[in-house]
Amino acid sequence: MSAFCTYIENELEDLRSKDLFRQIRTLDSLPAPTVSDGKRELINFSSNDYLGLANSDDLKEAAKAAIDEYGAGAGSARLICGTQRIHTDLEEALAEFKGTEAALAFNTGYATAAGCITALLSRKDVLIIDKLVHACIVDAARQAGCHLRVYRHNDLNDLEKKLQWANKKHPDARTLIATESVFSMDGDIAPLLNIVELKENYGAWLMVDEAHGTGLFGEHRRGVIEEYKLSDRVEIQMATLGKAIGASGGAIFGSRSLIDLLINHARSFIYSTAPTPASVAAAKKGVEILQGTEGEKRRQRLWAMVDNLKNTFIDSGQSPGIVRSPIVPLICGSSESALSRSEQLYDSGILVPAIRYPTVARNQARLRFTITADHTLDHLAQLEAALSTPEDDE
Numbered sequence: 323m324s325a326f327c328t329y330i331e332n333e334l335e336d337l338r339s340k341d342l343f344r345q346i347r348t349l350d351s352l353p354a355p356t357v358s359d360g361k362r363e364l365i366n367f368s369s370n371d372y373l374g375l376a377n378s379d380d381l382k383e384a385a386k387a388a389i390d391e392y393g394a395g396a397g398s399a400r401l402i403c404g405t406q407r408i409h410t411d412l413e414e415a416l417a418e419f420k421g422t423e424a425a426l427a428f429n430t431g432y433a434t435a436a437g438c439i440t441a442l443l444s445r446k447d448v449l450i451i452d453k454l455v456h457a458c459i460v461d462a463a464r465q466a467g468c469h470l471r472v473y474r475h476n477d478l479n480d481l482e483k484k485l486q487w488a489n490k491k492h493p494d495a496r497t498l499i500a501t502e503s504v505f506s507m508d509g510d511i512a513p514l515l516n517i518v519e520l521k522e523n524y525g526a527w528l529m530v531d532e533a534h535g536t537g538l539f540g541e542h543r544r545g546v547i548e549e550y551k552l553s554d555r556v557e558i559q560m561a562t563l564g565k566a567i568g569a570s571g572g573a574i575f576g577s578r579s580l581i582d583l584l585i586n587h588a589r590s591f592i593y594s595t596a597p598t599p600a601s602v603a604a605a606k607k608g609v610e611i612l613q614g615t616e617g618e619k620r621r622q623r624l625w626a627m628v629d630n631l632k633n634t635f636i637d638s639g640q641s642p643g644i645v646r647s648p649i650v651p652l653i654c655g656s657s658e659s660a661l662s663r664s665e666q667l668y669d670s671g672i673l674v675p676a677i678r679y680p681t682v683a684r685n686q687a688r689l690r691f692t693i694t695a696d697h698t699l700d701h702l703a704q705l706e707a708a709l710s711t712p713e714d715d716e
């Protein structure tokens with residue numbers, strides 16, 4: 323075997339021996355609460371399509387109409403000739419939805435964080451992040467080459483220490499704090515009011531990734547920032563368009579000048595073909611529905627299902643967290659135990675993946691349950707039956 327093949331095989335064997343090997347699972351069906359992988363029907367407890375919009379006729383029709391009007395692909399990057407009317411329409415709708423001066427859409431949430439953070443921070447600047455932020459923010463810090471400090475999850479004392487360190491060691495640097503509002507793997511919520519007060523005291527800036535808050539929290543469903551009445555005090559808001567909004571992509575929301583700077587400096591925006599008309603039109607329709615009575619109905623259904631899911635867990639002897647969010651983790655500990663629990667649930671017709679290192683800490687492997695507005699009490703009854711199946715004796 324060549325050195326190349328040996329290297330690859332050894333790496334894969336290493337992952338397998340640690341129960342960290344990942345495989346793609348192909349589904350034959352729509353992103354609905356029940357899916358099929360060609361072998362069996364499964365109730366899906368792992369989708370981020372919280373309001374069930376990805377599979378709604380409204381979004382599908384909007385995407386089809388955009389294909390007829392604008393084509394299947396955008397043809398080039400946004401700054402060359404890839405900005406079609408539908409792109410600017412989406413950005414206007416996004417800014418209006420969040421109540422900010424302007425918004426900028428990116429191909430993915432991942433590209434959004436990367437483009438924004440590298441546009442704002444240089445090597446001499448400081449980024450301070452919560453220990454549990456999404457990989458896209460960590461990777462953005464690496465790309466920016468800036469000084470990086472990590473504070474313990476939601477720990478304000480530790481955050482303050484890192485701010486003091488930044489002010490002392492890098493007094494002339496820009497300092498940016500980045501956190502999620504609803505944490506993607508734990509479903510808990512950042513103490514945003516305290517974080518805003520700290521960043522104001524220390525002259526830092528704040529970026530909040532509302533991937534899992536947008537569409538679900540706040541009076542106008544803008545997110546946790548709105549719920550905590552902090553819209554005017556957060557410099558950079560981020561959302562993904564592929565979760566509650568039901569389409570795909572990501573966006574930054576803020577002042578007109580922030581957006582102008584990103585258009586000029588965000589490399590993932592500049593050097594990438596514009597999002598497809600279909601995904602842009604679907605996102606625009608998703609944002610529109612979110613804000614109407616249909617969106618509110620779906621949100622009410624979602625919260626009712628969240629409460630029911632928690633009761634299902636409590637009834638089967640688990641203790642889910644007290645925060646109300648559609649992400650409910652069941653911590654298993656080792657990768658092996660998360661994997662075997664996930665496989666066992668699969669055999670009972672439940673789709674919930676084992677989330678393992680490096681997505682979460684090594685001893686924090688878990689089943690990450692998510693629930694959507696389209697789940698029913700019957701789905702939960704089947705989950706409860708599956709959860710109460712005794713674990714295999716080893």
Ligand SMILES: *Cc1c(COP(=O)(O)O)cnc(C)c1O
Nearest residue numbers: 430431432456506533562564571
């Ligand atoms: C999903 C997610 C992203 C990435 O968004 P994509 O559109 O899937 O690339 C970024 N941040 C958080 C917190 C997420 O959960």
